[in-house]
Amino acid sequence: MKLSQRVLTMPESSIRKLTPLADEAKKAGRRIYHLNIGQPDLPTPKSFFAGINNFREEVLSYCPSPGLPKLLEVFSAYYQHRGIPLTPRELLVTNGGSEALLFSFMAVCDHGDEILVPEPFYTSYSLTASALGIKLCPVPTFVEDGFHLPERGEFVKRITPRTRALLVTNPGNPTGTVYTQEEMKMLAGLVQDFDLFLIADEVYREFVYEGEYKSFLEFPSLWERVLLVDSISKRFSACGARIGSLACKNPKVMRQLYKLAETRLAVAMVEQMGAIALAETPAEYFREANLEYKRRRDVSIAKLQSIPGVYCRRPEGAFYILARLPVVDAEEFAAWLLRDFNLDGASVMLAPANGFYLTPERGRDEVRIAYVLREEDLANAFTILGEGLRVYNSTVASPVVSS
């Protein structure tokens, strides 16, 4: 009996290693501020629950594989309103953004094929690629540049005959970076010149605090080659619904995606009913959410930048900050915070950034901070972090001078 290399080589997440320590700390009566979770804390619109609470069928039957027609219309209307021209036939409802990603990878890559991706990137990309025997080729970006893109040559030199697609997250996770129009045009030219697919993960579209945001599907020249990965998880604080979508304006691609959708028959019916009802969410919901997160970002950045040795730049979107800490190993520090430190009975949980890098050693001194706590909690959490760093570096580790 042999387990597959595809699972054996998948890394276990560092968060998984830290969770037992956080549980221990809570058992010991300590309060833990979770800066590690990429899950919005704002209320899910009540319409979602109204949508499911009146749901009652004699038989809970399979939905059509591409999704409930009404939900496809709701998604189409949302995109049209946003200036993204997608018809219901160009859309699939998926089991969260995760399945949209899985289907994208399956549709464009065979075993051994390659996908370019700016690094750091969302952990599930490498796990999904491992599971499918696909090679991710990271293009490095850096905290000093606010994780903005390097010049085109850095992408070009990593393109091989096996390269099939470029994968980008915009706004970014774990970086919060929103690409400029110039960066998007560079990428658009690149995928056209090298005839690649562009897998665009835009699940944080509604969270942009600086400048104008454009979807990659707003470039008509890219219509045949963009696979748009999306989800209601962040947009509506509805991570638990597991309702995502995958869109493509190329009918040849959609035909193959339909086949993939048939392999798993359908997406959960009740959650789709809830997602349909979200269409009634007033525009203020997004405006208020945006203002709230922008305030939190500004509080977080100010507090972080005031901690000696911490380096980060102000990200333009999402609800993440990737920060460099004055430590050698952020995972060890994160474990120490949970295990050995508290300030007035409270500590913080961080997401070590090594899980967002494929290149060995990169991100070892970085952490991702998700500002999905209320402002006063954020302020407390950063006070604890600052004090934790001071104590750690004066008693546990030799201090590291930030470069």
Next chain:
Amino acid sequence: MKLSQRVLTMPESSIRKLTPLADEAKKAGRRIYHLNIGQPDLPTPKSFFAGINNFREEVLSYCPSPGLPKLLEVFSAYYQHRGIPLTPRELLVTNGGSEALLFSFMAVCDHGDEILVPEPFYTSYSLTASALGIKLCPVPTFVEDGFHLPERGEFVKRITPRTRALLVTNPGNPTGTVYTQEEMKMLAGLVQDFDLFLIADEVYREFVYEGEYKSFLEFPSLWERVLLVDSISKRFSACGARIGSLACKNPKVMRQLYKLAETRLAVAMVEQMGAIALAETPAEYFREANLEYKRRRDVSIAKLQSIPGVYCRRPEGAFYILARLPVVDAEEFAAWLLRDFNLDGASVMLAPANGFYLTPERGRDEVRIAYVLREEDLANAFTILGEGLRVYNSTVASPVVSS
């Protein structure tokens, strides 16, 4: 831009080709009896809807990747009650049986590895295998034997150094066959002697009409090597919920399955709440469902066997009959029934069996019949089928003498 071979080589389902014809017929005012759909028509227990109708959270957050702890307990209690010793830690909640299958394949096979499977088998097996670059090696079974298993040598001669697992569906889809204790023991010996995993799809466990039923997990000698694929879809007439489960008593395997579960973060929360409430379903629900399906099976078999040239044996479980028809090409006949035939304004939709075979030409004259209609509808449907066959063979095709 190149689409992957893994999707391009996936066949489009024959049902997909027939569906537009059925839609046309309905538009023309004809009634279509659906004998093609593997979806139970009995009511979903009301407790499911009670479970979701009181559900209201401030934030609809991610469930734990392995599933809601309460649902894992409910599943564990169900199995224990059935004599299948599974603890919550040996279970994962999945997006339907489909995802349980996907994870099983991913965990035990790399690209190019092989899985033995008695043929005919459920279509999604070959689609999922294609998507992952896994080779299914069919072991033929035949309508004359009621699709019971051939002798061990037929399995042994197909085992190669790349064979990693044996996949069985018991009770069977599309066959309705329930394996005898002797057949199960033969398979148990086989996987032990050749050190293979046994992927046991037992989603039709509650639908057995003859003899005693045993799960493969009731053989303690198999505990380390069985991956149990399951679902509430058939058990509770709840296909639309997309709640399945994957179980394994081998902690080394479970550890890898947890990683796969993390790649897609979580399963839909609301449907899990409904599934938890299903624990309250009284035992009569299963007894009544069983009696109802048994009656339907007997009506269907009697009617089918009375049609000249039709050959089938009485299956022991599930709600399917795989029957040989006196036609050369059952797919053409099924299309003709929808396009060109009606009896008093009604016709039937059949599932051509070619989709359940990987071996070319096998099953060409067979159809799968799902007896998920009320008895009087079933009787009408088979009258139409018989008359359709008579007309088809006397006017359209040259009649074929059944061997």
